[in-house]
Amino acid sequence: MTVAPESPRHLYIFGAGGQGREAAWFARAAWGVELSLTFVVDEARYLPAGGGVSAVVLDDLRPRDGDRWVTAVGSVPARRRAQAALAATGMAAAQVVHPSVDLSALAHLGDDVIVAAGAVLSVGVVVEDHVHVNVGSTVSHDCVLREYATLSPGVHVAGWVEVGEEAFLGTGASVINGSPDRRLVLGARSVVAAGACVLADVAADAMYAGVPAQRRR
Numbered sequence: 001m002t003v004a005p006e007s008p009r010h011l012y013i014f015g016a017g018g019q020g021r022e023a024a025w026f027a028r029a030a031w032g033v034e035l036s037l038t039f040v041v042d043e044a045r046y047l048p049a050g051g052g053v054s055a056v057v058l059d060d061l062r063p064r065d066g067d068r069w070v071t072a073v074g075s076v077p078a079r080r081r082a083q084a085a086l087a088a089t090g091m092a093a094a095q096v097v098h099p100s101v102d103l104s105a106l107a108h109l110g111d112d113v114i115v116a117a118g119a120v121l122s123v124g125v126v127v128e129d130h131v132h133v134n135v136g137s138t139v140s141h142d143c144v145l146r147e148y149a150t151l152s153p154g155v156h157v158a159g160w161v162e163v164g165e166e167a168f169l170g171t172g173a174s175v176i177n178g179s180p181d182r183r184l185v186l187g188a189r190s191v192v193a194a195g196a197c198v199l200a201d202v203a204a205d206a207m208y209a210g211v212p213a214q215r216r217r
């Protein structure tokens with residue numbers, strides 16, 4: 001998928017917290033304020049308090065043809081569980097992309113992705129399924145964001161970088177270039193702390209912080 005997708009008949013957003021409400025903003029900016037949407041939570045205690053918000057517990061969800069879903073919570077295990085349950089309903093996933101996103105026609109977006117306001121995705125960027133790109137993040141040419149990767153607000157990833165599955169980059173982190181013959185790789189489930197500057201590969205399951213980024217655990 002290289003362009004903003006067509007509007008769903010109804011959008012189900014898993015998560016009713018900050019990320020869910022932001023996803024609703026991006027979706028309505030993309031598809032119009034009249035877009036009908038419902039927040040989905042996995043337990044009744046997470047239903048938003050107060051009226052005026054349409055919300056449902058996952059087990060009670062009864063989608064119709066043309067409805068779509070997206071997951072908008074930070075926890076990857078919760079995203080995985082919700083994604084499996086939502087896909088099992090037969091609904092297709094959505095791609096929620098704020099209209100201010102500068103999305104190259106030569107970038108590829110998977111399903112159940114959220115690309116927030118002000119992000120830039122350059123040529124040759126591959127965004128796999130279930131990835132979140134938060135506000136103002138930029139991803140330069142030929143990068144790959146593997147499934148369930150998260151870029152927090154204001155992350156900058158230079159060209160030829162692979163962000164591993166479930167990797168998390170904290171707010172304002174930067175990653176320098178890899179090269180065409182060898183991408184700089186952030187390993188699966190790695191964590192890059194807010195404000196870090198990554199100059200070399202990051203090991204899987206490790207946490208790096210600082211400028212330049214050093215392994216902290």
Ligand SMILES: CC(C)(COP(=O)(O)OP(=O)(O)OC[C@H]1O[C@@H](n2cnc3c(N)ncnc32)[C@H](O)[C@@H]1OP(=O)(O)O)[C@@H](O)C(=O)NCCC(=O)NCCS
Binds near residue numbers: 151152170
């Ligand atoms: C990386 C992060 C996840 C680590 O959190 P944590 O596991 O609770 O780690 P701790 O706070 O115990 O810190 C461990 C060490 O790393 C250091 N550290 C943590 N974050 C750091 C940062 N951003 N820059 C430099 N050092 C940092 C701590 O000072 C601590 O050092 P010490 O062992 O010498 O005392 C967290 O600090 C962070 O940066 N989160 C980003 C949050 C964010 O951007 N959220 C946006 C959501 S959309």
